[in-house]
Amino acid sequence: MRVLDTAGFALQSLRRAPARSSLMLLAMGIGVAAVMVLTALGEGARRYVTGEFASLGTNLVIVIPGRSETTGASPALFAGETPRDLTVADAAALTRSALVSKVAPIMVGSSAASYGSRTREVPVIGSTAEMLAVRRWRLAAGGFLPRGDWSRGATLCVIGEKIRRELFGAAPAIGQWLRIGDWRFRVVGVLASEGRSIGVDVQELVVIPVASAEALFNSQALFRVLVEARSREVMPRVTQFVLDTLRERHQGEEDVTVITQDAVLATFDRIFRALTMTLGGIAAISLAVAGILIMNVMLVSVSQRTAEIGLLKALGADRRQIIALFLVEAVLLSILGAVVGLLVGAAGSWGIGRIYPALDVVTPGWAIAAAAAVAMATGLVFGILPARRAAQLDPIRALAG
Amino acid sequence: MIELQQISRVFQVGDEEVHALEGVNLTIGAGEYLSLMGPSGSGKSTLLNILGLLDRPSGGCYVLDGRDTTTLDEHEQAVVRGRKVGFVFQSFHLVPRLTAHENVELPMLLAGIAAAERRERTGAALAAMGLADRARHRPDQLSGGQRQRIAIARATIMRPAVLLADEPTGNLDSASGADVIAVLEKLSLEGLTLIVVTHDMQVGQRASRRLQMVDGRIVSDTSAEQR
Numbered sequence: 151m152r153v154l155d156t157a158g159f160a161l162q163s164l165r166r167a168p169a170r171s172s173l174m175l176l177a178m179g180i181g182v183a184a185v186m187v188l189t190a191l192g193e194g195a196r197r198y199v200t201g202e203f204a205s206l207g208t209n210l211v212i213v214i215p216g217r218s219e220t221t222g223a224s225p226a227l228f229a230g231e232t233p234r235d236l237t238v239a240d241a242a243a244l245t246r247s248a249l250v251s252k253v254a255p256i257m258v259g260s261s262a263a264s265y266g267s268r269t270r271e272v273p274v275i276g277s278t279a280e281m282l283a284v285r286r287w288r289l290a291a292g293g294f295l296p297r298g299d300w301s302r303g304a305t306l307c308v309i310g311e312k313i314r315r316e317l318f319g320a321a322p323a324i325g326q327w328l329r330i331g332d333w334r335f336r337v338v339g340v341l342a343s344e345g346r347s348i349g350v351d352v353q354e355l356v357v358i359p360v361a362s363a364e365a366l367f368n369s370q371a372l373f374r375v376l377v378e379a380r381s382r383e384v385m386p387r388v389t390q391f392v393l394d395t396l397r398e399r400h401q402g403e404e405d406v407t408v409i410t411q412d413a414v415l416a417t418f419d420r421i422f423r424a425l426t427m428t429l430g431g432i433a434a435i436s437l438a439v440a441g442i443l444i445m446n447v448m449l450v451s452v453s454q455r456t457a458e459i460g461l462l463k464a465l466g467a468d469r470r471q472i473i474a475l476f477l478v479e480a481v482l483l484s485i486l487g488a489v490v491g492l493l494v495g496a497a498g499s500w501g502i503g504r505i506y507p508a509l510d511v512v513t514p515g516w517a518i519a520a521a522a523a524v525a526m527a528t529g530l531v532f533g534i535l536p537a538r539r540a541a542q543l544d545p546i547r548a549l550a551g
Numbered sequence: 552m553i554e555l556q557q558i559s560r561v562f563q564v565g566d567e568e569v570h571a572l573e574g575v576n577l578t579i580g581a582g583e584y585l586s587l588m589g590p591s592g593s594g595k596s597t598l599l600n601i602l603g604l605l606d607r608p609s610g611g612c613y614v615l616d617g618r619d620t621t622t623l624d625e626h627e628q629a630v631v632r633g634r635k636v637g638f639v640f641q642s643f644h645l646v647p648r649l650t651a652h653e654n655v656e657l658p659m660l661l662a663g664i665a666a667a668e669r670r671e672r673t674g675a676a677l678a679a680m681g682l683a684d685r686a687r688h689r690p691d692q693l694s695g696g697q698r699q700r701i702a703i704a705r706a707t708i709m710r711p712a713v714l715l716a717d718e719p720t721g722n723l724d725s726a727s728g729a730d731v732i733a734v735l736e737k738l739s740l741e742g743l744t745l746i747v748v749t750h751d752m753q754v755g756q757r758a759s760r761r762l763q764m765v766d767g768r769i770v771s772d773t774s775a776e777q778r
Contacts, residue, residue, distance in 0.1 A: 155660050166648035461644045464605060465658045466633015466709070468626045545605045549644060 151471050160479035170451070171483065174444055178487020178529075179494055181437035182521045186495025188433045189517035191502065192426030194509035199422055201510070203415045209382045210284070210411035211389055213244075213375040213396070234400050235371035238300055238360055243399060244377055247391050249384045254280040255300070257363040258373040261331045263356060265317040272313060272356045274330060276363020284376050287352060292324045292339030295359055303361030307335035311343040312353035330356065331366050385410055430517055434524060440487065441528030448480055448536035452543075459540050460548025469541040476537035477530065484529025488522045495521075552712065552744060553579040553602065558611035560597050560767075571597040572608070573767040579746070581712070584739045586758035587748045594767040595748050596717060602746065603715045604632045616712065633662055637706030639735075641718035643698045645690040645705075651677065652686040655705045662709065676704040680734065696727025703734055713744045720754055732757065 164171045215236040241255035257276035262269055279297040281287070287294075294308055307328055314323045314337075327334045335358055343353050364370060379388040389408050397404050452459070459472060467475075495513065503511040560572040571594045579585060587595045600606035601613065604620060613620045620631060638644075645654045652673055659669045677683050680700040690698055699719060706714055716735060720728035732754060739745040749755050763771040 151661050151663050155663070155666075159660065162653075163648065457644060458646050461646065462657075462661065463629070464603070464632065464638045464644075465661055465705070466629055467661045468629030470626070471629075471661060546600050549605075549640065 151467075151474070156471075156474055156478050157482065160475055160482050163479060164482060167451075170447055174440075174447055174483050175487045175490050177440040177443045178437075178484055178525055179490035181433070181440040182488045182491025182525050183495035183498060184433040184436045185430055185517060185521040185524075186492065186513045187498040187502065188429040189426050190495075190499040190511045190513040191509070192422065192429045193514045193517075194502075194506075194511040196419065196422030196426060197510040197512075198508060199418050200415055203411060203418060209379040209385055211377040211379060211385065211392055212409050212411065212414075213377060213392055214407045214409065215371065215373075216405065216407060234403070234405055235369075236375060236396075236406060237370045237372060238364070240396060240399055241372065241375045242300060243395050244375065244392055246395075247388070249380055249388050249391060250377055251380045252280045252284050252376075252378040254278055254284045254376040254378075255360050255372050256281070256374040256376065257360055257367065257369070257371070259363065259367040259369075261366065263313070263317065264329045265326065268317050270313075270316060272330070273354065274363065274366070275355055275357045276360040276366070277357055278360055281357065281376075284378050288342040290340045290342040292337070294339050295357065300359075301361050303359050303363075303365055305333060305335045305362060306338045306359065308339040308341060308357040309337055310341050310351070310353040310355040312351075313356060314340050328356075330358070333362070333366060335362070382412070385412065426514070426517075430520070434521075437521070437524050437528055440525075441484075441532040444480055444483060444529060445532035445535055448476065448533060449539065451479075452476065452536045452540045455540075456543055456548040459543050460545040460550075463543075463545035464549065472541040473537040476540050477533045480533025480536070481526060481529040484525045487529075488525035491525070492518065492522065552581040552616060553577070554612075554614040555601075556612040556614075558598075558601060558608045558613060560594070560601065560606065561609045570767050572601070575611070575767075575769060577762075577769065577772075579744060581744055582739070582742045583744055584736070584759045585744075585746045585762060586755040586760070587746060587762045587764065588750070588752070588755045589764035593764040595764050597767075598764070599715050599717055599746065599748050602713070603636045603638055604628045633658060634709055635712045637709070637711040637714040639699070639702050639706050639714065639716040639719045641721040643690070643695075643702045643722070645698055645701060647690050649689070650686065651682060651688050651690070651693065651701045654690070654701055655708055657705060658709045672708060676708050677701075680704045694727065695723045696730050699723060699727070699731045700734060703731070703738075707738060707743070711743075713746065714738065716745070716747045718749055719747065720749070720751060728754070 213236065238255050241253055244250060245253045254277055259274045259276070260271060261274050263272045277295070278300055279295045282289075282294045290311060292308070295306060296304065307330065309323065309328070317328070318326065323337045323340060326337050328337055341352050341355065341357075358366070377388060377392055379385050389410060392408055393404060393406070396406050462472060462475075499511045499513055503509065555575055555577040558572055558575040559570065562569045562571055575598065587598065589595050597606065601608050608621065615631065615635065620628065623631065646657070649657070655673045655676055656669050659672065674683070674686070677686050680703065682697060682700060682704070685693060685697060690701070693701065714735070719731055719735065723731060735745055735747070736757070747754065747758060755761060760772070760774045762769050
């Protein structure tokens with residue numbers, strides 16, 4: 151029997167039983183569509199998160215005080231307990247390399263800020279003019295901290311949009327004097343609210359020069375130093391330069407931890423990839439259910455068509471041909487179901503993309519291929535039992551009805 | 552052309568062994584017209600199934616066209632069934648979802664014959680049966696006589712050597728029954744070996760060689776050359 155004829159015969163038997171066929175198409179379609187939509191969601195979340203990180207600059211080297219190997223706990227928690235602080239002078243030393251384009255020291259604290267009668271507790275960041283470019287912040291109004299000597303603390307500040315709204319309301323903020331702790335800072339700029347930054351809500355920040363922060367918090371200890379390399383290719387060399395320079399400055403002791411944005415990004419990438427795979431795996435269960443449904447319906451079909459099977463045998467069909475006919479029927483159903491599912495899934499992903507524009511909802515190619523392949527495989531696997539049962543029918547008894 | 556030697560067939564029914572056929576010897580020449588008669592349970596259907604290779608004998612030897620069929624494997628038997636034997640059934644056994652044309656085409660589909668040749672041969676066969684205008688009809692849109700003629704067209708489309716008819720008129724009124732018998736006899740005159748199993752004496756008497764079966768044995772074998 152020719153391959154095309156086998157397919158034609160199977161297709162015809164599907165076409166002449168529309169209710170049965172469309173129900174099976176539906177089941178397979180739902181399974182495939184579920185795989186597509188769920189993986190698209192996972193992939194969208196992954197892209198969103200990695201995109202957030204990429205917006206911070208992927209050639210960023212982050213210097214954290216404290217050695218990761220010293221204790222079992224996270225070095226950030228023990229930042230204050232390291233024997234030697236990471237200081238502004240350390241950060242300044244890191245600018246002395248042609249491979250480094252920008253360095254931004256960060257000091258973090260919290261203080262009460264008040265304007266007129268309104269007071270609130272605000273997170274305060276002490277940094278330099280470089281911070282704006284390194285963290286890809288944008289300004290809604292005014293300017294950022296002026297460039298110049300890091301050790302000179304001007305009494306200027308840049309505030310987040312929410313701080314501006316809460317403290318100044320409708321009144322103009324630029325040029326006003328904001329009281330932070332015992333000091334007064336003149337507002338020179340407002341950060342745009344859409345500026346994205348992991349872990350820090352830009353809307354609720356007050357940024358002051360790092361030297362002013364040293365005085366305000368009466369501390370020399372930096373929270374982080376952000377070092378931007380000239381390009382991604384020189385990242386390993388920049389990392390080595392940072393470690394060498396700081397070891398030299400800290401009397402030969404390596405008491406900082408250096409992480410790269412790339413490493414963080416890669417970690418998140420892995421986490422979200424695993425999440426996507428999990429979602430896909432859960433959705434694949436519905437594919438298996440669809441496969442079992444196909445087996446069920448094919449078994450019913452075999453028992454309904456015993457006379458036909460007996461006849462085919464009498465007309466010269468051998469076991470292999472009978473198996474081929476029923477198997478092709480199951481696989482055809484699965485393929486058609488997969489096509490339906492891919493269309494529905496694509497429509498669903500598109501719809502979700504419209505509802506959540508922030509998520510870049512695109513089903514990954516591997517998920518589409520896997521869903522289609524699994525659908526076909528289930529058709530094949532779950533088609534074997536009914537096909538074998540059909541082939542083993544005794545033609546005499548089958549013809550007797 | 553057909554040679555049966557000491558053919559027996561034993562069925563196991565519960566603890567009991569039922570001997571459907573016991574030591575049947577039969578030789579049938581090419582182009583013969585046989586009728587096989589006998590009461591229910593006499594083994595005539597079993598004999599027909601063995602002749603058509605739908606069933607294997609428990610013992611004995613069946614030579615078809617010079618080949619011992621009992622040594623063939625499942626696939627080879629299917630091929631012989633497809634090419635050398637045609638079946639006509641009491642209840643027609645047309646595939647209900649296929650049109651008359653598609654039903655007649657089915658054996659050629661299984662044999663892997665090209666579409667163009669299939670279409671041509673099917674068309675010719677339907678025309679020979681006077682059913683050219685019914686090609687697109689489904690079985691449920693046809694009368695009993697028409698259905699049986701479609702079944703005969705299907706059974707002969709592969710140009711088999713033997714046509715086995717199991718009560719071909721059993722489900723038909725006498726007029727369409729006569730039609731069907733006329734069609735079968737015409738094929739017989741054209742050289743096809745025809746074996747008809749029937750209860751109907753009138754149908755059975757028309758054959759040139761008449762076999763009578765009782766309890767799994769052939770009890771009479773009369774030739775009527777003078778017909």
